[in-house]
Amino acid sequence: xxxxSVTLLWVGEVMSAVPLKNDKPVEAxxxxxxxxxxxxxxxxxxxxxxxxxxxxxxxEALTANSNVEGLAKLAREFDARFVAVADTARFxxxxxxxxxxxxxCGVGESAIIEAASRPTDWLMAAVSxxxxxxxxxxxxxRGTTIALANKECLVxxxxxFMQRAAKAGACILPAxxxxxxxxxxxxxxxxxxxxxxxxxxxxxxxxxxAAADIENATLAQALKHPxxxxxxKITIDSASMMNKGLEVIEAACLFALEPEEIDVLVHxxxxxxxxxxxxxxxxxxxLGTPDMRTPIAHxxxxxxxxxxxxxxxxxxxxxxxxxxxxxxxxFPALRLAYDALRTGNGATTVYNAANExxxxxxxxxxxxxxxxxxxxxxxxNDWVRAGNLAPLSSADDAIAVDHNxxxxxxxxxxxxxxxxx
Ligand code: NDP
Numbered sequence: 001x002x003x004x005s006v007t008l009l010w011v012g013e014v015m016s017a018v019p020l021k022n023d024k025p026v027e028a029x030x031x032x033x034x035x036x037x038x039x040x041x042x043x044x045x046x047x048x049x050x051x052x053x054x055x056x057x058x059x060e061a062l063t064a065n066s067n068v069e070g071l072a073k074l075a076r077e078f079d080a081r082f083v084a085v086a087d088t089a090r091f092x093x094x095x096x097x098x099x100x101x102x103x104x105c106g107v108g109e110s111a112i113i114e115a116a117s118r119p120t121d122w123l124m125a126a127v128s129x130x131x132x133x134x135x136x137x138x139x140x141x142r143g144t145t146i147a148l149a150n151k152e153c154l155v156x157x158x159x160x161f162m163q164r165a166a167k168a169g170a171c172i173l174p175a176x177x178x179x180x181x182x183x184x185x186x187x188x189x190x191x192x193x194x195x196x197x198x199x200x201x202x203x204x205x206x207x208x209x210a211a212a213d214i215e216n217a218t219l220a221q222a223l224k225h226p227x228x229x230x231x232x233k234i235t236i237d238s239a240s241m242m243n244k245g246l247e248v249i250e251a252a253c254l255f256a257l258e259p260e261e262i263d264v265l266v267h268x269x270x271x272x273x274x275x276x277x278x279x280x281x282x283x284x285x286x287l288g289t290p291d292m293r294t295p296i297a298h299x300x301x302x303x304x305x306x307x308x309x310x311x312x313x314x315x316x317x318x319x320x321x322x323x324x325x326x327x328x329x330x331f332p333a334l335r336l337a338y339d340a341l342r343t344g345n346g347a348t349t350v351y352n353a354a355n356e357x358x359x360x361x362x363x364x365x366x367x368x369x370x371x372x373x374x375x376x377x378x379x380x381n382d383w384v385r386a387g388n389l390a391p392l393s394s395a396d397d398a399i400a401v402d403h404n405x406x407x408x409x410x411x412x413x414x415x416x417x418x419x420x421x
Contacts, residue, residue, distance in 0.1 A: 017140075017162050017165035017166040017170055017171060017172040018162075018171075018172050018173070018174065018183060018254055018255060019171055019173070019302075019303075030055070030056065030057065030058050031056065031057050031058070031121040031122055032057070032058050032059075032060045032119070032120040032121050032122070033050065033057050033058070033059055033060065033120055033121065033122045033123065033124070033300075034059070034060045034061040034062070034115060034116065034118065034120045034122075034123045034124070034139075035047065035059070035061075035062050035063070035123075035124045035126065036063045036112065036115065036116055036123065036124060036125050036126060036127050036132065036135050036136070036139075036150075037063065037064070037124070037125075037126035037127040037128065037132070037149075037150070038062040038063060038064060038071060038074055038126075039064040039065075039067040039070040039071050039074070040064075040126055040127075040128060040231050041229065041230050041231040041234075041292070042124070042126035042149045042175070042231075042292060042296070043062075043064075043124070043126050045291075045292045045293045045296050046124045046126065046147075046296055046300070047074055047078070048293060048309070049293055049296060049297055049300055049306075049308075049309070050078065050300075051077075052307070052309060053306065059078040059079065059080045059081070060080065060081050060082065060118050060119075060120045061080060061081065061082040061083065061084070061114075061115035061116075061118050061120075062074055062075055062078070062080045062082075062083050062084075062115070063083065063084045063085065063086070063111075063112050063115045063116075063127070063135070064083075064084075064085050064086070065085065065086045065087060065127075065131075066085055066086070066087035066090055067085075068085055068090050068093045068094050068097055069097065071083055071085060071094070071097075072094065072097035072098055075098060075101070075103050076098075076101055076103070079103075080103055081103065081104060081118075082103070082104045082105065082106070082114070082115055082118060083098070083103060083104075083105050083106075083115070084105065084106045084107065084108075084111035084112050084114065084115045085107050085111075086107070086108065086109060086111075086112055086131070087107065088107045088108045090107060091105075091107040094107065109131075109134065112127070112134075112135045113134055113135050113138045115135070116135040116136065116138040116139040117138045117139070117141075117142060119142065119144075120144060121144070121145065122144070122145050122146075122147065122300065123139045123144055123145070123146050123147070124146075124147045124149065124175070124296070124299075125139065125146055125147065125148050125149060125150045125153065125175075126149040126150055126175075127150050127153075128150070128152070128231055128233050128234070129150075129152050129233065129356055130152050130153065130156045130352060130353065130356065130399075130402050132150035132152065132153045133152075133153040133156050133157055133161075133395065133398065133399065133402075134395065134399070136148070136150060136153045136161075137153075137157075137161070137164065137395050139170070140161070140164055140165045140168050140170045140172075141164070141168050141170075142168070142170075143168045143169040143170045144170055144171075145170070145171040145173060145302075146165075146170055146171065146172055146173065147173045147175040147296065147299035147300065148172050148173065148174060148175055148176075148254075149175040149176060149296075151176055151246050151247060151249075151250040152246065152352050152356075154249070154250050154253045154254065155246050155249045155250060155253070155348050155349070155351070155352045156348070156349045156352050156353070156398050156402055157349075157392065157395065157398040158253060158344075158346075158348055158349070158392055158398070159253060159256075159392075160392050160393060160394070160395075160397075160398065161253065162253055162254065162256070172254065173298075173299040173302055174250075174254055174295075174299075175295055175296055175299050176247065176250060176295070177273045177274075177290075177292060177294070177295045178199040178200065178247055178251070178273050178274045179199075179247070179250060179251060179254055179274065180273070180274075180286070180295035180298055180299065181199075181272075181273035181274030181275070181285070181286035181295075182197050182199070182251065182254075182255065182274040182275075182276055182286075183254075183298075184286045184298065185274060185275060185276040185284040185285065185286055186255070186276055188276065188278070188282075188284040189276070189278040189279075189282075189284075193278045193279045193280075194261070194276060194277070194278060194279075195261070195277045195278060195279055196260075196261045196262070196263055196276075196277045197251060197255070197257060197261060197262055197263070197274065197275070197276050197277070198263045198264070198265050198274065198275040198276075198277065198283075199244070199247055199248070199251060199262065199263075199264055199265070199273075199274050200264075200265050200266070200267040200270070200272050200273060200274065200275075201241065201244045201264055201265070201266050201267065201326065202225070202226055202227050202228070202238070202266075202267070202268055202269075202270045202290075203226075203241075203266040203268055203324070204225060204226070204238045204239040204240075204241065205217075205221060205222065205224045205225060205226060205239050206221075206222075206239055206330075207226075207266065207268060207324075209330075210330075211329070211330045211370075214330060214369060214370060215368055215369065215370030216368055216369065216370070217239070217369040217370075218369075219236075219362065219363060219365070221239075222235070222236050222239040222240075222362075222369060223235050223236065223239075225238055225239070226268070227268075227269070227270040227290045228270065228290050228292070230292075232363070233356075233359055236359050236362065236363070236372075237355070237359065239369070240331065240333045240369070240372050240373060241326070241331035241333050241334045242333035242334075242337075242355050242359075242372065242373070242376070244264055244326070244333075244334055244337070245333050245334050245336060245337025245338075245340075245351070246337065246352065246355075248262050248264065248334070248337045248338065248341065249337055249340065249341055249348045249351070252341055259338050259341045259342055264326045264334065265323055265324075265325070265326070266323065266324040266325065266326050267321065267322070267323050267324075268322060268324075269318060269320075269321055269322065270290040271287050271288070271289070271290070271313065271315075271318060271321055272285045272286070272287050272321065273285075273286055273287070273288065273295075274286055287313060288310065288313055289310050289311045289312070289313050291309075291310035291311065293308055293309055293310050294308050294310045297309075331373075332373040332377065333355075333372070333373045333376065336351060336373065336376055336377055336380065337351060339380070340380060343380075343384065343389065344389075344391075345389035345390055345391055345392075346383075346388070346389055346390060346391075346392055346397075346398075346401040347380060347383070347384070347389065349392065349398055349401040349402050349405060350379060350380050350383045350401065350405040350408075351376060351380060352402070353379075353401070353402045353403075353405035353406045353409060354375055354376040354378075354379035354380065354405055354406075354408075354409040355372065355376050356406070357375065357379075357406055357409035357410055357413065358371070358372040358373075358375040358376055358409065358413075359372060361375070361413055361417070366413065366417055367413070367416060367417045371416050371417060371419070374416050374419065375409055375412060375413060375416045376409075378412050378416055379405060379408050379409040379412055382408060382412065383405060383408060388401075388404070
């Protein structure tokens with residue numbers, strides 16, 4: 001398909017791979033798509049949009065971790081060419097589930113990477129956690145258009161990911177709702193006219209809770225998000241505001257912003273998703289009902305707009321939009337994200353790795369909710385004290401830091417678990 005020039009976001013010497021203006025010609029005909037993490041919450045929203053536009057898209061590859069049944073069902077429905085699950089023990093089951101369909105399949109990390117490497121016009125990167133990094137990089141290297149939901153892979157690889165994307169000619173479309181809002185608002189001005197971005201946060205289920213109650217919150221309570229329906233890990237991250245911390249880092253990477261240029265604003269209704277302030281003090285915001293199919297539809301249709309299935313925004317019936325400053329004392333995870341961003345040199349990778357260990361431990365009832373942020377902070381401090389900070393210049397660097405930080409967090413886990421709040 002013919003590709004024309006795309007205006008990219010320039011920041012001094014750094015070129016982000018996020019397109020600034022919609023000057024790409026509309027591609028006619030059927031578009032080929034791949035969905036990494038097809039069985040998850042973002043995957044489900046993406047497949048729903050594809051289902052709503054029959055004949056417009058052809059599915060090349062779909063992937064999952066271990067949900068063979070869900071993946072095989074989607075593969076048959078969309079007549080995918082290739083499917084892969086990360087869990088190598090599921091090969092027999094996957095082959096059986098696809099018997100007679102003619103759909104190729106594979107297992108293990110290499111098969112997920114193969115799915116990402118197959119030529120397509122568009123790819124959704126929606127694996128959860130740092131496991132999404134290598135497959136996302138495989139897609140980056142073939143210079144395709146990537147809707148990026150998997151924030152952890154940016155947080156883990158930092159600037160390196162976006163630099164590699166810019167070099168490969170890949171086009172990164174932010175799928176996370178707040179970053180998609182910034183992406184839409186940014187085209188109202190030039191980079192040197194931008195003074196700050198504001199990402200909103202619902203505040204999660206513990207927004208009004210006292211610190212002592214947050215400390216002892218149960219898994220069921222942490223999984224009750226007031227506005228968004230999402231996967232388990234991100235829902236827990238929303239409750240701790242670790243998710244907002246990851247998003248602050250994600251915004252810095254995507255748009256090449258300094259920490260001081262990124263503000264967080266608690267907005268319980270989740271109607272305004274992000275705002276960009278320009279030098280003349282104009283603030284441009286993107287609004288919509290809280291439904292991930294809206295930002296995903298923006299990425300899927302880009303540079304055009306396609307029909308979205310979300311409920312129409314009715315501000316008169318909502319009545320009021322309210323705002324609060326974030327509370328860094330009750331939600332230390334947010335403060336730690338800014339610390340990690342300022343520290344650089346792999347600190348954001350450590351922040352993410354320690355959080356993945358902490359969330360898994362919380363789900364397994366090994367630590368209290370309040371200990372999630374304590375484990376992340378202890379790991380970051382020990383990492384710095386051990387003299388481990390160093391610039392990341394390759395995927396292997398990022399993966400090594402991720403691996404070592406996980407081990408450090410796991411070794412700190414018993415003492416954090418035993419610690420009184
Ligand atoms: P889910 O947990 O719902 O889904 C994750 C998907 O990734 C599933 O398909 C899962 O497969 C697959 N997966 C998990 N681990 C691996 C692995 N090791 N290797 C290969 N595939 C794997 O997550 P979400 O959809 O909620 O989130 C996906 C990403 O998008 C995350 O990075 C999240 O932060 C981000 N995001 C999510 C939003 C949301 O509303 N949900 C909003 C904005 C960003 P299986 O089903 O087999 O487990």
